[in-house]
Amino acid sequence: MTMTQKIPATVITGFLGAGKTSLIRNLIENANGKRLALIINEFGDLGVDGEVLKGCGNENCSEEDIVELANGCICCTVADDFLPTIQSLLDRPDRPDHIIVETSGLALPKPLVRAFGWPEVRTQVTVDGVVTVIDGPAYRDGLFASNPDAVQAQREADENLDHDSPLEELFEDQINCADLVILNKSDLLDEPGLETATAEIRARLRPSVKLVKASHGLIDSAVLLGIGAAAEDDLDIRKSHHDGEDDHEHDDFDSFVLELPNPTSIEELVSKLKTAIEDHGILRIKGFIALEGKDMRLVVQGVGNRIQHYFDREWNTDEPRSSRLVVIGEHGLDANAITRFLQG
Numbered sequence: 001m002t003m004t005q006k007i008p009a010t011v012i013t014g015f016l017g018a019g020k021t022s023l024i025r026n027l028i029e030n031a032n033g034k035r036l037a038l039i040i041n042e043f044g045d046l047g048v049d050g051e052v053l054k055g056c057g058n059e060n061c062s063e064e065d066i067v068e069l070a071n072g073c074i075c076c077t078v079a080d081d082f083l084p085t086i087q088s089l090l091d092r093p094d095r096p097d098h099i100i101v102e103t104s105g106l107a108l109p110k111p112l113v114r115a116f117g118w119p120e121v122r123t124q125v126t127v128d129g130v131v132t133v134i135d136g137p138a139y140r141d142g143l144f145a146s147n148p149d150a151v152q153a154q155r156e157a158d159e160n161l162d163h164d165s166p167l168e169e170l171f172e173d174q175i176n177c178a179d180l181v182i183l184n185k186s187d188l189l190d191e192p193g194l195e196t197a198t199a200e201i202r203a204r205l206r207p208s209v210k211l212v213k214a215s216h217g218l219i220d221s222a223v224l225l226g227i228g229a230a231a232e233d234d235l236d237i238r239k240s241h242h243d244g245e246d247d248h249e250h251d252d253f254d255s256f257v258l259e260l261p262n263p264t265s266i267e268e269l270v271s272k273l274k275t276a277i278e279d280h281g282i283l284r285i286k287g288f289i290a291l292e293g294k295d296m297r298l299v300v301q302g303v304g305n306r307i308q309h310y311f312d313r314e315w316n317t318d319e320p321r322s323s324r325l326v327v328i329g330e331h332g333l334d335a336n337a338i339t340r341f342l343q344g
């Protein structure tokens with residue numbers, strides 16, 4: 001009797017805008033004939049990542065193979081969202097060769113990996129590897145480091161406090177869970193910057209964890225897939241700040257969707273967005289813009305103060321030509337002020 005082989009699944013994690021979607025897009029295009037199924041979880045409900053990936057139009061991964069989970073962070077909705085989704089992929093007559101799960105940039109990977117250990121899943125699927133994508137320039141600029149002054153002040157006020165910043169905690173949870181870490185956006189770091197970042201990150205990883213550099217998520221699929229970690233079996237070595245907690249919240253972060261009047265100039269739009277990002281400490285901004293007089297849809301991607309934009313396709317006749325952006329930042333983001341400024 002032959003045993004049915006478990007389907008390998010790769011969990012892709014990494015902070016907002018680190019390059020997870022770019023990595024997956026590249027993987028789809030270089031899958032060497034493997035049929036991939038994607039489960040995409042995004043913070044903010046515009047579904048930008050799903051749209052970008054569906055835009056690939058690749059036979060290794062058709063639109064039906066892409067499932068979007070938009071009800072909040074996957075780590076909090078595993079039972080309601082993730083498990084039924086995995087089950088429905090497994091019930092298909094044409095099962096995928098490999099499942100890729102893109103978590104939202106704010107998700108803790110460990111609760112998701114734990115879900116793969118649930119009895120109904122573990123007999124059929126195994127976590128081939130947890131891949132953590134790091135935004136190189138954001139790391140260099142200290143986004144994930146705790147603020148030493150603030151920590152000292154807290155320590156003096158109460159020595160029992162958890163001293164880490166929310167961004168640092170999340171970063172640590174994401175790298176602690178990894179089997180493979182990708183230092184992405186290498187093109188934006190100089191050689192000494194790359195060396196420093198590599199050495200510092202290396203020192204924080206378990207010895208068995210591989211660290212590779214990449215630009216635009218370009219990684220050989222042979223490095224990415226086939227790690228064979230069975231991560232669901234060794235959760236204990238993957239330390240989390242939330243170990244022992246039944247539940248956790250994402251209330252360190254806020255997000256909202258903003259509708260803009262359709263702009264007439266890309267340059268003006270980008271300059272306004274940059275001002276808003278700087279004035280309000282926005283971490284991530286992305287969405288679709290209907291530029292006046294253009295039949296193409298404009299995709300806007302902002303990570304920190306870096307903004308990219310490109311036309312991806314013509315507007316469909318049955319969709320409203322409107323301009324909508326999702327805005328994400330740390331808790332306390334002033335949605336009203338940002339909206340007033342960008343709509344004005």
Ligand SMILES: Nc1nc2c(ncn2[C@@H]2O[C@H](COP(=O)(O)OP(=O)(O)OP(=O)(O)O)[C@@H](O)[C@H]2O)c(=O)[nH]1
Pocket residue numbers: 014015016017018019020021022023042049104105184185186187188214215216217284301302303308
């Ligand atoms: N210069 C440079 N830009 C990159 C690189 N990788 C990704 N980007 C850009 O960074 C932005 C965010 O990339 P995504 O792949 O959408 O990042 P993500 O991690 O999926 O983002 P979220 O799903 O919002 O967390 C896009 O504008 C990308 O084109 C890179 O290696 N170098």
